[in-house]
Amino acid sequence: MDDLLRVEGVRAAYGERAVLHGADLRVRRGEFVGLIGPNGCGKTTLFRVVTGVKRPLAGRVTLKDRPLGEIPWRERACIMACLAQDIVLDLPFTVREVAQMGRTARLGLLAGETTADRQAAEQALALADVAGLADRPITQISGGERRRAFLAMCLAQQPELLLLDEPTSHLDLGHQLAALDLIRSLNEREGLTVLAVLHDLNLASEYCDRLYLMQEGRIVAEGAPESVVTSDAIRRTYSASVLTQPNPISGRPHVIIGRRKPGD
Amino acid sequence: MRVRPFALYPLLIGVVLLAFLAALFLGAARVPIAEMPESGIIRLRVARILLGLVAGAGLSVAGVLFQALLRNPLADPYVLGVSSGAGLGAVTAILAGLGVWGAWTLPAAAFLGAAASMALVYGLARTPGGGAPTHTLLLAGVVVSAVLGSLLMFLVSLSTAEEVHNVLWWLLGNLQIFDVPLLVLVAVVVVAGILLAALRARDLNVMTLGEEPAAHVGLNVERAKFFFFVLASLITGAVVSACGLIGFVGLIVPHAMRLIVGPDHRRLLPASALAGAAFMVLADAFGRSVIAPRDIPVGVITAFLGGPFFLYLLKRRRTTHG
Numbered sequence: 001m002d003d004l005l006r007v008e009g010v011r012a013a014y015g016e017r018a019v020l021h022g023a024d025l026r027v028r029r030g031e032f033v034g035l036i037g038p039n040g041c042g043k044t045t046l047f048r049v050v051t052g053v054k055r056p057l058a059g060r061v062t063l064k065d066r067p068l069g070e071i072p073w074r075e076r077a078c079i080m081a082c083l084a085q086d087i088v089l090d091l092p093f094t095v096r097e098v099a100q101m102g103r104t105a106r107l108g109l110l111a112g113e114t115t116a117d118r119q120a121a122e123q124a125l126a127l128a129d130v131a132g133l134a135d136r137p138i139t140q141i142s143g144g145e146r147r148r149a150f151l152a153m154c155l156a157q158q159p160e161l162l163l164l165d166e167p168t169s170h171l172d173l174g175h176q177l178a179a180l181d182l183i184r185s186l187n188e189r190e191g192l193t194v195l196a197v198l199h200d201l202n203l204a205s206e207y208c209d210r211l212y213l214m215q216e217g218r219i220v221a222e223g224a225p226e227s228v229v230t231s232d233a234i235r236r237t238y239s240a241s242v243l244t245q246p247n248p249i250s251g252r253p254h255v256i257i258g259r260r261k262p263g264d
Numbered sequence: 265m266r267v268r269p270f271a272l273y274p275l276l277i278g279v280v281l282l283a284f285l286a287a288l289f290l291g292a293a294r295v296p297i298a299e300m301p302e303s304g305i306i307r308l309r310v311a312r313i314l315l316g317l318v319a320g321a322g323l324s325v326a327g328v329l330f331q332a333l334l335r336n337p338l339a340d341p342y343v344l345g346v347s348s349g350a351g352l353g354a355v356t357a358i359l360a361g362l363g364v365w366g367a368w369t370l371p372a373a374a375f376l377g378a379a380a381s382m383a384l385v386y387g388l389a390r391t392p393g394g395g396a397p398t399h400t401l402l403l404a405g406v407v408v409s410a411v412l413g414s415l416l417m418f419l420v421s422l423s424t425a426e427e428v429h430n431v432l433w434w435l436l437g438n439l440q441i442f443d444v445p446l447l448v449l450v451a452v453v454v455v456a457g458i459l460l461a462a463l464r465a466r467d468l469n470v471m472t473l474g475e476e477p478a479a480h481v482g483l484n485v486e487r488a489k490f491f492f493f494v495l496a497s498l499i500t501g502a503v504v505s506a507c508g509l510i511g512f513v514g515l516i517v518p519h520a521m522r523l524i525v526g527p528d529h530r531r532l533l534p535a536s537a538l539a540g541a542a543f544m545v546l547a548d549a550f551g552r553s554v555i556a557p558r559d560i561p562v563g564v565i566t567a568f569l570g571g572p573f574f575l576y577l578l579k580r581r582r583t584t585h586g
Binding site for chain 1: 470
């Protein structure tokens, strides 16, 4: 019952090319779950199936015990918010206007924004740490700030579940940590459930309660970072020579890379 | 250069009123103010100005809608081929010498052509899943436009000099109107279309994010696209059926207003409607008076003024955005 999101036996394809061969995944209320795997393993496709924009060929996606396909778009957006990897917006909307777009699903058919809508947007701006940029055009801020502006849009939806596709891509180390610290604190303090597609294994191990490891369209490992981010599993799925060691600060598994020696 | 909304609307409404007055006094015939209420020329002039207001507002709003719908800044009301459809309808009526509905024959034929071409474009772009992807819509529009355009040229090549002149006059676009009920009908369609679009202006904002992010924040994207597609097509079809093809208004007015009021469609739609109305009426007044008693079709003026202005905007954009 406490599953906010359930994915069962999902298959999906682009044209003839099958990408997902029966993926299973569940996210319980309050969790911070990470989805990891090498390039082309189907992470983003699974993300798109879960957010509803890609129709699966088979299998079931259940959001709050209801089949996703039966929930209208507006209602879905009140339950889950999705931050896609690259949102292209080249019109100079202000950061505040972008945050207000997150209220789309909460507005009446013809009614304007209420005080509650405006407050939710302001709160989201503050939570995403872009309140100071609220009046700046989104075309004139940095990549990291843009990402946070779109996060504010997601938070303005006041969702129960936040889905993120590589929230740290194109960010430098400091901004990667800042972004995940922010999401982690939303998870801990606001009770926001999070499912994030993550590229960086160390960040995934550090921030997530539970991980799913994907390979070639299938989930090949699932569990706490300690049981998923192991030397063997990472070597096998990424075909890279690595070691894992407990991170001296947190004790979570940390991937140490090793160069392949000539002749190996 | 953003203008506050509370100052903007009175300003734009003032400009529209000034344009109306200026256009009332300009023209081939000079009419003393005392004789104005009785003058037939003034009655025609008022009808012409009203059509100009409606056409300018309609084309500008249709331009805004197509630009948002197709996420393409170069989109204008004719981008999906509504112009070729309407043109083919109108030319068929002219060449066949149809006169079944009197003064309404040409507009009716043009509107039918516009509606049929838009239905064809949407039908071609539709996927089995039910949606119509943006790039497919654009491609279908280009193809339909080219094919109907060639049919139109074929018909023109078969016609006599006098018929060609009539066709050309229609294609250039003008605001002459002699039929008040037709004016009322076009005005009702255009005004209703603008109001409906303004009510859902927020959805247009969300659509500029792209289809998937728009769906993520709760917009039923395919339904919204269909809604705005039908709305923009109806507005354009109504204007074209009464005025022929008046170019550039639907392209430059939205861009100029975006520079002034920003990209938020809740301000952009009404601002474009008002500015487009004023621009069209002034352009027509200019065309009527500059080489009076000859009348330059308003479509010539809008393109002549609009083209260089658009280049200026493009240049400016390139310098401000690197």
